[in-house]
Amino acid sequence: MEVITLAFMQRALIAAILTGLVAPAIGTYVVQRRLSLLGDGLGHVAIAGVGLALLTHTSPLPVAVVVCVAGAVGIELLRERGRATGDVALAVLFYGGLASGVLMAGAAGQGAGTLSNYLFGSLTSVTASDLVIVAVLGVVVLIASVGLAPQMFAVCADEDFARVLGLRVRAYNLLIVVLAAITVTTAMRTVGLLLVSALMVIPVATSQNLFKGFRSGLYGAMGIGVVVALSGVFGSFYADVPPGAFIVVLAIAAFAVSWPITSWRHRRRPLASVDEVEPLPHEPTPEHEHVHGPGCGHRVVEHGDHVDYVHDGHRHVAHADHYDEH
Amino acid sequence: MSVIPVVVDDLNVSLGGLPILRDVSFAVEQHEVVALLGGNGSGKTTLVKALLGLVPHQSGEIAIFGTPLAQFHAWSQIGYVPQRASVSLHTTTVRELVTSGTLSTRRPFTRLSRAGKARVSEVIERVGLTKKADDAFVHLSGGQQQRVLIARALVSAPPLLVMDEPFAGVDLATQQRLADLVRSLHDDGMAVLVVLHETEVFEPLLSRAIVLREGRVVKDGVLETHDHGHEAEPPGGTVRIIEEVRPWR
Numbered sequence: 001m002e003v004i005t006l007a008f009m010q011r012a013l014i015a016a017i018l019t020g021l022v023a024p025a026i027g028t029y030v031v032q033r034r035l036s037l038l039g040d041g042l043g044h045v046a047i048a049g050v051g052l053a054l055l056t057h058t059s060p061l062p063v064a065v066v067v068c069v070a071g072a073v074g075i076e077l078l079r080e081r082g083r084a085t086g087d088v089a090l091a092v093l094f095y096g097g098l099a100s101g102v103l104m105a106g107a108a109g110q111g112a113g114t115l116s117n118y119l120f121g122s123l124t125s126v127t128a129s130d131l132v133i134v135a136v137l138g139v140v141v142l143i144a145s146v147g148l149a150p151q152m153f154a155v156c157a158d159e160d161f162a163r164v165l166g167l168r169v170r171a172y173n174l175l176i177v178v179l180a181a182i183t184v185t186t187a188m189r190t191v192g193l194l195l196v197s198a199l200m201v202i203p204v205a206t207s208q209n210l211f212k213g214f215r216s217g218l219y220g221a222m223g224i225g226v227v228v229a230l231s232g233v234f235g236s237f238y239a240d241v242p243p244g245a246f247i248v249v250l251a252i253a254a255f256a257v258s259w260p261i262t263s264w265r266h267r268r269r270p271l272a273s274v275d276e277v278e279p280l281p282h283e284p285t286p287e288h289e290h291v292h293g294p295g296c297g298h299r300v301v302e303h304g305d306h307v308d309y310v311h312d313g314h315r316h317v318a319h320a321d322h323y324d325e326h
Numbered sequence: 327m328s329v330i331p332v333v334v335d336d337l338n339v340s341l342g343g344l345p346i347l348r349d350v351s352f353a354v355e356q357h358e359v360v361a362l363l364g365g366n367g368s369g370k371t372t373l374v375k376a377l378l379g380l381v382p383h384q385s386g387e388i389a390i391f392g393t394p395l396a397q398f399h400a401w402s403q404i405g406y407v408p409q410r411a412s413v414s415l416h417t418t419t420v421r422e423l424v425t426s427g428t429l430s431t432r433r434p435f436t437r438l439s440r441a442g443k444a445r446v447s448e449v450i451e452r453v454g455l456t457k458k459a460d461d462a463f464v465h466l467s468g469g470q471q472q473r474v475l476i477a478r479a480l481v482s483a484p485p486l487l488v489m490d491e492p493f494a495g496v497d498l499a500t501q502q503r504l505a506d507l508v509r510s511l512h513d514d515g516m517a518v519l520v521v522l523h524e525t526e527v528f529e530p531l532l533s534r535a536i537v538l539r540e541g542r543v544v545k546d547g548v549l550e551t552h553d554h555g556h557e558a559e560p561p562g563g564t565v566r567i568i569e570e571v572r573p574w575r
Contacts, residue, residue: 032415147435154426157418158411161478164378165430166401212462213419 003237011126012190012233012243018138019187019199020229024207024221025145026179027200028214032156038177039197041093042184045071046193048097049185050118051104060118061130064185065137071097072181076174121192121244123236134186141179141186146218152176153214190229192244199225202251209258224254292318329392330355331486331517332377337386339369339376339541346372347541350386354486359508359518359531364538370521371409373538374490378406391486402430405479407489411471413463420466420474421459424450427481449477453507469500476507487511489520493527501527525549 003009023039030038049067053060075093105115117125126134145152155162155172162169180200187196207220232247239246332354339347347369354360362370375381377388379395388395391403411423425446428438438446450459453473458466463474472492479487487508493501505527512518512531522528525535529549537545 028415150426150429150432150438151434153422154429157413157415157423157426158408160375160378160380160408161406161411161426162429163380164401164404164406165427166399167429208415208417212417212460214415214417214422217415217417 003234008124008126009233009237011128011131012123013230015126015131015134015190016229016233016243016247017226018134019183019190019196020226021222022138022141022145022183022225023187023191023196023199024203024225025218026141026176026183027204028218028221029145029152029156029176030180031201031204032153033173033176036201037197038180039184039200040194041075041097042068042072042177042181043188043193043196044094044097044101045181046097046185046188047101047115047118048104049101050115050188050193051101051108054108054110054114055104057108059129061133061185061188064118064188065133065182068181068185069178072177073174076177080170080173116242118188119192119194119244120242121188121190121195121236121247123233123243126189130189134189137182137186141182144175144179148172148175149215149218190233190243191247192242195244195248198248198251199229202248202255203228206251206255206258209255209262224251228254330389331391332519333387333389333392334373334377335387335389337373337376337383337388339372339381339383341372341381345541347376347383350538350541350543352536352543352546354517354519355533356485356517357512357515358533359512359520359528361525361528361532361535362519362521362538363523363525363535367540368538369541370538371490372541374488374519374521378404378488402482403484403486405476405482405484405487407472407475407479407487407492409491409494411463411475416464417462418464419460420450420455420463420477421446423463423474424478424481427478430482445481445483449480452480452510453477454503467500469496469503472496472500472504473507476504480511485516487516487518487520489518491521491523493522493524498527505531 004013027039030036046064046068048071049064050060052067053063056063071093102115105111151162151167152172152175154165155167155169156176159169162172183200184193184196187193187199191199203221203224204217206224207217211217211220228250229247232250233243235241235246235250236243330353332352334353335351337347337350338345350369350373352360362373364370372381376383377390377395379398390398391400393400405427413423425438425442427449428442428446432438432442447456447459450456453476455470455473455477458470463471466474476487476489476492479489489508492504496504508518508520508528509531520528525532532549534547535545535549536543
């Protein structure tokens with residue numbers, strides 16, 4: 001365990017813990033909005049930010065955060081106004097961001113080797129100042145993802161219902177993509193811009209296989225994210241491969257292990273009966289002198305194993321010495 | 327307090343330049359159960375969405391509990407039951423979905439109070455799903471899912487319930503259960519506006535029906551019944567027979 005005494009590994013491990021917590025946390029909402037590939041598109045936009053930073057000789061992380069957040073807001077506004085379908089918007093993000101990033105990096109005299117540190121992660125590239133930015137932004141994303149979970153859950157599950165609740169749906173939708181953009185860029189040192197989307201989506205899917213309920217799934221995904229991110233960083237150190245690849249392969253392995261568990265659970269679950277609900281409260285009709293029967297002149301409605309009689313806003317059936325409303 | 331829950335006056339709605347609702351006027355009084363009837367494309371769902379502010383209107387007035395829609399913020403007074411809920415995280419439980427109905431009165435970064443949790447359990451019990459409260463929503467039958475959506479709308483104890491085709495894809499026996507549930511809510515004093523394709527099991531509950539055709543109100547009145555001399559006329563003697571309702575029955 002000498003490895004954890006190394007300063008660069010300590011920084012990489014702290015960054016991995018934060019990324020492992022944050023990526024699946026915001027990923028839970030991204031998956032729920034059926035935008036699983038949003039992280040991938042934002043990763044490509046962040047590449048433009050890295051290229052711009054290399055071109056202007058500034059620190060890549062802050063520039064990438066700003067560019068990626070701006071791209072995320074733009075794409076959400078386009079999506080909201082219906083001027084671009086989700087697919088087209090993501091395609092613009094993919095190719096525009098990647099192409100401009102590579103162009104600017106090339107113009108700055110940086111080759112593919114430099115960019116690959118940001119695309120797949122690099123243990124040695126996490127600087128102390130990077131770690132401060134990752135920690136601050138990571139805590140912000142975590143507080144929002146957990147503290148606003150009820151509101152963001154409602155918006156992702158049913159936008160119309162959320163509006164009728166009086167929630168600021170547009171603001172929450174924007175918040176989700178901005179938090180996703182921040183997450184993508186802060187993860188570029190560990191899991192990398194091209195693979196971060198996997199850490200946003202796969203732990204969420206794995207957690208869905210293991211835990212019941214939205215909130216349990218959220219915390220479960222964060223736990224799985226931390227385990228695979230930390231394991232991936234250690235694995236990357238010993239295998240001398242980019243950490244992003246190791247983390248994602250571990251995440252997929254965890255998902256594969258969880259798959260039979262959910263299948264087993266589904267087999268054990270009894271088939272739901274259409275009528276499998278408790279009866280509604282027994283409600284007698286007050287004072288009913290008329291006796292219903294065939295030919296009494298009231299409308300008859302078949303109801304399960306009996307018939308109800310309809311009149312004067314009532315639909316009821318005889319029960320012992322009284323009538324019950326049905 | 328005798329504020330009319332819904333007043334729509336001369337409403338016009340166009341979507342994508344296409345007129346959907348034309349000069350629509352109607353009201354839902356307190357303690358009324360009003361059906362919105364009409365064929366496919368008649369504008370029923372658009373009307374419901376317009377009066378909830380979910381689609382913009384080009385002209386006309388909408389007032390909810392006496393407040394113009396643009397100034398209306400007391401959203402806990404409206405319970406909205408959409409046709410269906412799109413729940414993509416398949417482990418979301420009934421209790422979690424119903425709990426989201428508390429958000430009209432909850433501030434961000436606050437936990438649900440003990441009273442709030444009790445209210446969630448109470449409405450789940452009311453719709454007869456206590457044993458299913460911690461089950462995944464997507465594993466329920468269509469009728470049970472509809473009950474969950476009703477429970478979610480009821481959490482804030484709203485005086486107005488707006489339901490958009492609650493019977494879509496639901497078998498007859500379950501329709502009767504849902505109608506029973508709505509009857510008990512109406513008995514508690516709730517006003518109900520419900521979009522229906524067919525009146526059928528809802529018919530005994532309806533105070534009034536509004537028929538839309540091509541975006542216009544073509545009929546608004548009390549349904550004719552099959553009773554023979556037993557039906558009491560509503561106050562004011564404003565009974566109107568809606569012949570056009572029959573084709574949808």
